[in-house]
Amino acid sequence: MKEFDYDLLEILASESFTLFFLLKLETGTPFYATDFDHAIYHQGVKYEPIGFSFDGLSGNSGLSVDSLDISIDDTNKQISTILLSEDVRNKWAQLFLGVKNETKQSITSIFRGIIGGWELSGEHKAKITLTNELILWNKKTLRNQSSSCPWSYKGPECGYAGSLETCDKSFDDCLTHGMQDNYGGERFLAATMVKEV
Secondary structure (H helix, E strand, O other): OOOOOHHHHHHHHOOOOEEEEEEEEOOOOOEEEEOOOOOEEEOOEEEEEOOEEEOOOEOOOOOOOOEEEEEEEOOOOHHHHHHHHOOOOOOEEEEEEEEEOOOOEEEEEEEEEEEEEEEEEOOOEEEEEEEOHHHHHHOOOOOOOOOOOOOOOOOOOOOOOOOOOOOOOOHHHHHHHOOHHHOOOOOOHHHHHOOOO
């Protein structure tokens, strides 16, 4: 568990302080930006001043997927180069809130998620949508589990190359063929289905 940042309270209690944001995209070419007017160092990394803004988080109090749209200035084509040179979807991203006064600086993470999508406009702007990692729960499985083996007999997954011509796709038959390590079914699935939880 993260310790509470007492520097943050001290800075907020001071006569004057400045708020700023940091954006970190963990793409193949990492992208570190701040909306502050000069570079900010955080955890040994330099965040360059690049204009970006966001309206706010959308979501609700349930187990929902929060999302955040960030509009980034792309006059120097740095972000469009990253977006067009690799598949950035599902790469990690983080938004930090920072406060500083004349003597201290405090930075805390306010959103961590994955890149859900992006678009470029002709106005030298890039819009990136960050979504909470809970969106990964929406993924559908590509292979349904069953108690029988799904592999084609003597196929590449099965791996059997012997002389026996039949297989009933059961674990016992796999054991007879000496191929139990390649069995693709869930042999205890039937017992699990009737078990009371």
